[in-house]
Amino acid sequence: MRVRYLAPIAVLIGLTVLFVFGLGHDPREVPSPLIGKPSPDFTLRVMGSDEPYQRSQLLGRPVLVNFFASWCAGCKVEHPLLMELSRRGVEIVGIDYKDTDAAARQWLDKHGNPYAKVIADVQGTAGLDWGVYGVPETFVLDAAGTIVYKQIGPMTEEAWITRIAPLMGAH
Amino acid sequence: MIPELGHFALLAALAVALVQVIVPVVGVVRARPRWMEVAVSGAQAQLLLIVTAYLCLTWSFITRDWSVAYVAANSHSQLPLMYRISAVWGAHEGSMLLWVLMLAGWGGAVSVFSRRLPRDVLALTLSVLGAISIGFLLFILLTSNPFDRNFPVPTDGRDLNPLLQDPGLVIHPPLLYMGYVGFSVAFAFALAALISGRMDAAWTRWTRPWTTTAWLFLTLGITLGSWWAYNELGWGGWWFWDPVENASFMPWLVGTALIHSLAVTEKRGVLKSWTLLLAILAFSLSLLGTFLVRSGVLVSVHAFATDPARGVFILGFLCTVLGVAFLLYAWRAPSLVNDAEISLISREGLLLLNNVFLIVAAAAVLIGTLYPLVVDAFELGKISVGPPYFNAVFLPLAAPLGVLVGLASVIGWKRGQRGELVRRLRWPLLIAVLTSLAMPWILHRQTQVAAIGGSLLAVWVMVATLEGIWHRLRNRDNRWRGLIQIPRGVWGMSLAHFALGVWILGVTFVSLYSVERDVRLGPGDSVELSGYTYTLIEVQGYAGPNYDADRASVEVSRDGKVVAELSPEKRRYRAQGSVMTEAAVDHTPFRDLYVALAESLEGGDWALRIYYKPMMRLVWLGGVLMALGGILAVSDRRYRLERAEQRSRVHSVEAAA
Numbered sequence: 167m168r169v170r171y172l173a174p175i176a177v178l179i180g181l182t183v184l185f186v187f188g189l190g191h192d193p194r195e196v197p198s199p200l201i202g203k204p205s206p207d208f209t210l211r212v213m214g215s216d217e218p219y220q221r222s223q224l225l226g227r228p229v230l231v232n233f234f235a236s237w238c239a240g241c242k243v244e245h246p247l248l249m250e251l252s253r254r255g256v257e258i259v260g261i262d263y264k265d266t267d268a269a270a271r272q273w274l275d276k277h278g279n280p281y282a283k284v285i286a287d288v289q290g291t292a293g294l295d296w297g298v299y300g301v302p303e304t305f306v307l308d309a310a311g312t313i314v315y316k317q318i319g320p321m322t323e324e325a326w327i328t329r330i331a332p333l334m335g336a337h
Numbered sequence: 338m339i340p341e342l343g344h345f346a347l348l349a350a351l352a353v354a355l356v357q358v359i360v361p362v363v364g365v366v367r368a369r370p371r372w373m374e375v376a377v378s379g380a381q382a383q384l385l386l387i388v389t390a391y392l393c394l395t396w397s398f399i400t401r402d403w404s405v406a407y408v409a410a411n412s413h414s415q416l417p418l419m420y421r422i423s424a425v426w427g428a429h430e431g432s433m434l435l436w437v438l439m440l441a442g443w444g445g446a447v448s449v450f451s452r453r454l455p456r457d458v459l460a461l462t463l464s465v466l467g468a469i470s471i472g473f474l475l476f477i478l479l480t481s482n483p484f485d486r487n488f489p490v491p492t493d494g495r496d497l498n499p500l501l502q503d504p505g506l507v508i509h510p511p512l513l514y515m516g517y518v519g520f521s522v523a524f525a526f527a528l529a530a531l532i533s534g535r536m537d538a539a540w541t542r543w544t545r546p547w548t549t550t551a552w553l554f555l556t557l558g559i560t561l562g563s564w565w566a567y568n569e570l571g572w573g574g575w576w577f578w579d580p581v582e583n584a585s586f587m588p589w590l591v592g593t594a595l596i597h598s599l600a601v602t603e604k605r606g607v608l609k610s611w612t613l614l615l616a617i618l619a620f621s622l623s624l625l626g627t628f629l630v631r632s633g634v635l636v637s638v639h640a641f642a643t644d645p646a647r648g649v650f651i652l653g654f655l656c657t658v659l660g661v662a663f664l665l666y667a668w669r670a671p672s673l674v675n676d677a678e679i680s681l682i683s684r685e686g687l688l689l690l691n692n693v694f695l696i697v698a699a700a701a702v703l704i705g706t707l708y709p710l711v712v713d714a715f716e717l718g719k720i721s722v723g724p725p726y727f728n729a730v731f732l733p734l735a736a737p738l739g740v741l742v743g744l745a746s747v748i749g750w751k752r753g754q755r756g757e758l759v760r761r762l763r764w765p766l767l768i769a770v771l772t773s774l775a776m777p778w779i780l781h782r783q784t785q786v787a788a789i790g791g792s793l794l795a796v797w798v799m800v801a802t803l804e805g806i807w808h809r810l811r812n813r814d815n816r817w818r819g820l821i822q823i824p825r826g827v828w829g830m831s832l833a834h835f836a837l838g839v840w841i842l843g844v845t846f847v848s849l850y851s852v853e854r855d856v857r858l859g860p861g862d863s864v865e866l867s868g869y870t871y872t873l874i875e876v877q878g879y880a881g882p883n884y885d886a887d888r889a890s891v892e893v894s895r896d897g898k899v900v901a902e903l904s905p906e907k908r909r910y911r912a913q914g915s916v917m918t919e920a921a922v923d924h925t926p927f928r929d930l931y932v933a934l935a936e937s938l939e940g941g942d943w944a945l946r947i948y949y950k951p952m953m954r955l956v957w958l959g960g961v962l963m964a965l966g967g968i969l970a971v972s973d974r975r976y977r978l979e980r981a982e983q984r985s986r987v988h989s990v991e992a993a994a
Binding site for chain 2: 171175178181182185239240269272290300301
C-alpha cells in the first residue's frame with residue numbers, strides 16, 4: 167500500500183474532525199487587538215447617496231457598528247435580533263461590506279432595516295482597517311469612539327444580555 | 338391507516354435492503370449464481386416498497402391528513418393540489434424520502450438495464466447500492482420519520498414555505514436529487530470493481546451512460562434552481578454561491594471531470610486509478626452536500642442543536658461509506674499500472690489537464706463553503722464567505738477550461754501534432770478574435786476588456802466545436818449523409834461543448850452589461866432605463882388561493898411602441914404571514930426586462946426595482962443544451978448494442994470523447 171493512495175482517507179479524517187467540532191460547537195468571545203483602542207478612522211458615504219459619513223459622526227453616545235452584507239448568510243440569522251434591538255431604541259450603524267447599494271437595498275427591503283444609518287463600504291477598505299475578516303461582525307463603541315467589545319459572527323441574545331447591554335449603558 | 342402502511346413499507350424496505358446486501362456478497366464469495374441473483378430481485382422489491390411509502394405520504398398530503406405531523410407542518414387547507422403534491426419534498430423528512438426513492442429508482446434501473454453484465458459485478462454493484470439505502474432508511478426511520486402522528490390533531494396545517502410555492506420548485510428538487518443520487522451508480526460500479534479486483538477498463542464502459550445520465554439531471558436541476566432563484570427571490574441574481582447551491586455545484590464539477598476521465602480510461606486504458614477515485618469523489622460530494630444541507634451545520638449552529646441526532650447520524654454514515662471506499666481504494670489502486678504514457682499534446686493529456694482544473698475548482702468551492710466552519714472550529718466566531726471570494730477564485734480556474742475545450746475537440750488521441758492543431762484552429766481563432774472585438778461594441782456601443790475576453794472564450798468554444806463537426810465531413814462526397822453518420826455520442830459531446838460557449842457568452846454579457854435601478858413611481862409615472870420606458874399604470878389588490886397580493890401593471894415601451902406588459906406582484910401568505918416578491922420578466926434571447934415590486938410608499942407611490950439584463954436567457958439555455966447533449970450521448974447506439982461486443986468496439990473508437 168503506497169502512501170499517496172492513503173491521501174483521500176487522510177482528507178476524510180481531517181474533515182470529520184472538523185465536522186465533529188462544527189456540530190458540537192458554541193460561538194465564543196474572541197479577543198481582538200482593537201479592543202480598548204480608538205475605532206479606526208474612515209470616510210465613506212451613506213448607502214444610496216453621495217452624503218459623506220465619517221468616524222466623527224459615531225462619537226458622543228454609545229453605538230453598535232454592525233458589518234453586514236446582502237450576500238451573507240449569518241447576517242440573516244442575527245437580523246431579527248437587530249430588528250428587536252432597534253425597536254428598543256439601540257442605535258445601530260450598519261456598514262455594508264463589499265456589496266452593491268442595490269443588493270443591500272433589496273435585502274433591507276425584504277428583511278427590514280434596523281439601522282439608523284447604512285454606510286457603504288463597497289471596496290471593503292473600512293473593513294480592512296477595522297480588522298473584519300468576515301461578516302457579520304459587530305463592534306461596540308463608547309461615547310469617546312473607543313472599541314469596547316467585538317462580536318464575531320451573528321449577534322446572539324446571550325451576548326447582548328450578558329456582555330453588550332451592560333457596556334451600552336441604560337438599555 | 339395509510340401513514341402506518343407507509344411506515345411499514347419503509348421498515349420492509351430496510352429488511353429487503355439488508356438481504357440485498359448480505360446474500361449476494363455471500364453468493365460472490367461462495368460462487369453461487371442463484372444467491373447473486375437475489376441482488377436483482379432485492380433491488381426491484383425495494384423500489385416497489387419505497388414507491389409504496391412515497392405514495393402513502395403523497396396521499397396524506399392530498400387528503401390533508403393533519404394528524405400526520407409532517408403534513409400539518411408543511412401544508413394548508415387552501416394550498417392548491419399541485420403544491421400539496423410537491424410539498425412532500427418541501428421539508429427535511431420528505432426530501433430524505435425522495436432521496437431514498439431516487440436511490441431505489443437508480444438501483445431498479447441498474448437491475449433492469451444491466452442484465453448483461455458479468456453476474457458477480459452486477460451482484461456487487463447492487464449490493465453496494467443496497468448498503469447506501471440501508472443507511473438512509475435507518476436515518477429516516479430513526480431520526481426523521483415523515484409518518485409520525487400528531488396529537489391532538491391540529492385544525493389546519495401551517496402551510497408550505499411560500500418560497501417553495503412556485504412551479505419551478507415543483508420539479509427542481511426531483512431533478513437535482515436524480516443527479517445527486519445518480520452518482521451512486523458510478524460509485525457502486527467503482528466499488529464493485531475494487532472489491533472484485535476487476536479494475537480493467539470494462540467497468541468504465543458500463544459506467545459511462547449512467548454517469549452521463551446522472552450528470553444531465555444534475556445539470557438540469559442546477560439550471561432550474563438558478564432560474565427559480567432569479568424569478569422568485571426578486572434580486573435579479575441567478576447564482577448566489579450560497580452553501581446549498583455549492584452543495585450541488587461541487588458534485589457537478591467532479592461529475593464533469595468523471596465523464597471526461599471515464600472517456601480517457603475507456604479509450605486509452607490510462608488514468609485507471611484516478612477515474613476510480615473520481616467516481617468515489619463525485620458521490621462523496623453528493624453525500625457531503627446532503628450532510629451540509631441537512632444537518633444545518635453551516636447556516637446556524639443553533640438550528641442544529643435542536644436535533645443533534647440528525648447531524649451526528651449523517652456524519653457517522655458519511656464516514657462509514659467513504660472510509661470503506663477510500664480504504665478499498667488505498668488497498669487496490671496501487672496494483673493498477675498504466676498501459677501507456679500520456680503526452681500533454683494529445684487528447685488524453687488535455688483531458689487530464691481539464692480534470693486538474695475541474696478538481697481544483699471544486700476544491701476551491703469546497704474550501705469557500707467550509708471555511709466558515711473551520712473558523713468556527715478554531716473558536717474564531719461565525720462568518721460567511723461570499724461572492725467576492727468565489728468569483729475571484731473560480732473564474733480564473735474556469736477560463737482555461739474554455740480554452741481546453743477548443744483544443745481537445747481537435748487534437749487526436751495518443752500523440753497529437755502541433756502542426757495540425759495550428760492548421761485546424763487558426764480559422765476558428767481568427768473568427769473568435771474578430772467576433773469578440775466587434776460584438777460588445779455592436780450590441781452595447783461600449784466595450785471593455787472583460788467583455789472581449791469573455792466573448793473570445795465563448796466564440797472560441799463554439800467555433801472550435803463546429804470545426805470538429807466540419808472536420809468529420811470534409812472528405813465526404815455527400816455531406817448530408819456524413820452528418821447523419823456521425824455517432825450520437827459525438828453529437829452529444831459537441832452540443833454540450835457548444836452549450837458551454839453559449840453559457841459563457843450569457844454569463845459575460847449579463848455580468849458586465851446589466852443595468853439596475855430602484856425607482857419611485859406613482860400611477861401614470863414613467864422612467865427610462867437602457868432605452869426602454871417603464872410606465873406604472875396601476876397597482877391593484879387581489880386575493881389568491883392562500884395569499885393576498887398587490888399586483889402592479891407596468892407598461893414597457895421602446896421608441897413609442899409598447900413591447901411588454903409586466904405584472905410584478907407582492908404576496909402575503911395568510912398562514913405564515915410571510916411576504917414574497919413575484920418578479921415579472923419579459924424576455925427575448927438577447928435581453929430580459931425584469932421588474933420587481935418593492936413596497937408601497939406614502940401618497941400611493943410604489944418603490945420598484947427595474948433591471949435590464951442582456952443575454953440572461955443564454956445562461957439557462959446553455960444549461961439546457963448541455964443536458965440535451967447528455968441525452969444525445971446516452972442514446973448513442975453503442976449502448977444499445979452492448980451485447981454485440983465487436984460492433985460496439987468499432988463505435989467506441991468513433992464516439993469516445
